[in-house]
Amino acid sequence: MSDPLKFERAGDDERINLAVGQPSIDLIPKKMLQTAAARAFNNAPEHAFNYGDPQGEPIFRAALALFLQGQGQTNARAESLFLTGGNSQALDFVCERFTQPGDVVLVEDSTYFLALQIFKDRGLNIVGLPYDADGIELPALINAIETHKPRLLYTIASFANPTGLSLAEARRAEIARLSKQHDFIVAADEAYQLLHFEKPAPKSFSHFLTDGNILCLGTFSKILAPGLRVGWLEVSEALMPRLLASGWVNSGGAINQMASFIVTDCLQQGAQALHLSTLRHTLAARAAVMQSALKANLSELATWTAPEGGYFFWLRLADSINTDDLVAPASRASVGFQPGNFSSANGHHPNYLRLSFAAYGVTEIETGIQRLRTVLRQH
Amino acid sequence: MSDPLKFERAGDDERINLAVGQPSIDLIPKKMLQTAAARAFNNAPEHAFNYGDPQGEPIFRAALALFLQGQGQTNARAESLFLTGGNSQALDFVCERFTQPGDVVLVEDSTYFLALQIFKDRGLNIVGLPYDADGIELPALINAIETHKPRLLYTIASFANPTGLSLAEARRAEIARLSKQHDFIVAADEAYQLLHFEKPAPKSFSHFLTDGNILCLGTFSKILAPGLRVGWLEVSEALMPRLLASGWVNSGGAINQMASFIVTDCLQQGAQALHLSTLRHTLAARAAVMQSALKANLSELATWTAPEGGYFFWLRLADSINTDDLVAPASRASVGFQPGNFSSANGHHPNYLRLSFAAYGVTEIETGIQRLRTVLRQH
Secondary structure, eight states: OOOOOOOOOTTTTSSSSTTSSSOOOOGSSSHHHHHHHHHHHHHEEEEEEEESOOTHHHHHHHHHHHHHHTTOOTOGGGGGGGEEHHHHHHHHHHHHHHHEEEEEEEESSSSHHHHHHHHHTTTOEEEEEEEETEOOOOOHHHHHHHHHSSEEEEEESSSSTOOOOOOOOOHHHHHHHHHHTOOOOEEEEEEETTOBBBSSOOGGGGGGGTTTTEEEESSTTTOOOGOOOEEEEEEEEETTTHHHTTTHHHSSTTTTTHHHHHHHHHHHHHHHHHHHHHHHHHHHHHHHHHHHHHHHHHTTTBBOOOBBBEEEEEEEETTTTOOGHHHHHHHHTTTEEEGGGGGGGTTTTEEEEESSSSOOOOOHHHHHHHHHHHHHHHH | OTTTOOOOOTTTSSEEEETSSSSGGGGGGGHHHHHHHHHHHHHHHHHGGGGOTTOHHHHHOOOOOOHHHHOOOOTTGGHHHEESSSSHHHHHHHHHOOOTHHHHHHHHESSHHHHHHHHHTTTTTEEEEEEEEEEOOOHHHHHHHHHHHHHHHEOSSSSOOOTOOOOOOHHHHHHHHHHHTTTOOOEEEEETTTBSSSSSSSSOOGGGGGTEEEEEEEEEETTTTTGGEEEEEEETTHHHHHHHTOHHHHHHHHHHHHHHHHOOOOOTTHHHHHHHHHHHHHHHHHHHHHHHHHHHTTTTTOBBOOOOOOSSSEEEEOOOOOGGHHHHHHHHHTOOOOOOOGGTTTTTTTTTEEEEEHHHHHHHHHHHHHHHHHHHOOO
């Protein structure tokens, strides 16, 4: 398996690097952020520059709750929200607060490759769960719960990385119930929850907060700007004290105080909601372009399901192919993708690959897929 | 022991809360930050708004290296620096990368109370070391190394919290040597390193990077603005790969990308260096006022050594007194302090208390000390 930990950024070399799950520069509303930053730094309460409320400033949490309500998370409340440095930081933090090395974490197998690294960093034992078009298969989950007594279940609930699939609403409700019954924590990574193309994603796990031990992870990285490093956890009253008991959070006073005020301004002005609406259209258009390009170039070499939201296509090649072996030839052909086994706890799905349509515009997406065809044909 | 984890902010109630180790609002250069933020958001490279280099952007690290060189850390190099979210985040991160639950961490006993909480959160066993006016006593350290086989030594090397004392240069060199000989990590918290009043602090641990297993922790929280949540680790070439292998850091791409660009602007413009110079004078003046007020009000009730830098006075009361018992009466008298046993791994120093002169101006410091006298007299 290739080293999954080398940081890669679209645009750092000549490649059209469809491996990287980041927004392209033109998806980031720089002008809006400049205005928001100027206003935030001029208008923020004086204490904003000092240590802040470890949970995140009330003004940020109130604006975020209103925004989430407007996006259909009707029960979002300022008291249930906790400022994070984005979903990966939040996931590591959840592990800090709720797990011990040696604990079992259940994941969709396939899942976010760096989540797997985070769990390894924490000494957790990762158990992969099978999934179908509606997400995690419940009989297998129940079996895994009984066999492994997990401490944590990590799910990318909507438009998942890497599969693009969403967990059906009824399964969310059942997973919440099971988490209470069997005393484990559900970390629901909803980085892509709001990035639907037409039909909204199934109901956020935030609707099941009190039905189970749910921590709902949201982020502005995919819908505003990753560089701000602002995200949130939404949790029940029962779980919040565990977050607030962290020594380093208390000491620092809030992970990213000033950036949260910039986001607050974007929320209060309605700019975030407007931007999100534009973003959905742009991503939908890019997904459509990638779908056409794939059909035109790879229909004899691969199968896939067109995603209904998020950032990714997940392609299945012939069973004889290990996509790890294609990374170097692809790189020589100036195209990048993420090999399937990156996303598996158990090295499954070696004949899959992940493509992001977020990091490049339509012309580059078309060119990238053409290059990929050349690589696959020559293999 | 009182709950050490309640977040307290100067100005959140009627008290003059000399417990809190934060800068007062007027010590934070709001205008300078407004200008820097505007420039940073307008001039930053486009990728600044996206995921960044996990180590921190080269432009930030280069500006920081130059600044540190200018402050006497003559060997500071961009390649040795790593962006953090401030020293407490950095300390937790160091624990993540270098310790396992059950490992032993050595600390000065007394030390930063939330560092103790961070170590407890990580399941570490804390062993306190005695200190004299020159910091950690080496014979006791050597004994502790042999007895406990520590994984980590945490020291607040200069103008320490809570004692105000500094570790002598020769001891730093010897501790570096011992860390290599006995294979443990030194986390040198230098939050106050640059905050001398007259004579600079002993040489930063950054000068001993390659002599031992040293991680040098610096932060802009005490010298610019805590709300930015920007700090740094300085480490040798040998240790850097361990930091960069973190899943969540790789995933996020840098803990606090945009805020680091704001700081970069302050560094590049020379504004940080100028502000630091003013800050030293202000803190020195406040320390002098606190020293006078203590002499006038508490000379019969307490003993102390006037600090030569940093944020804190560390007062010893009669052996019969437990300063924990004074917190409530002091709060009723509208004054706050931090009880001595907060700072001890083993509940030592119950007859001590910590006062910060950073969070209030001179008039409030004088009033606060007068109130404290009333409380102590009535006890």
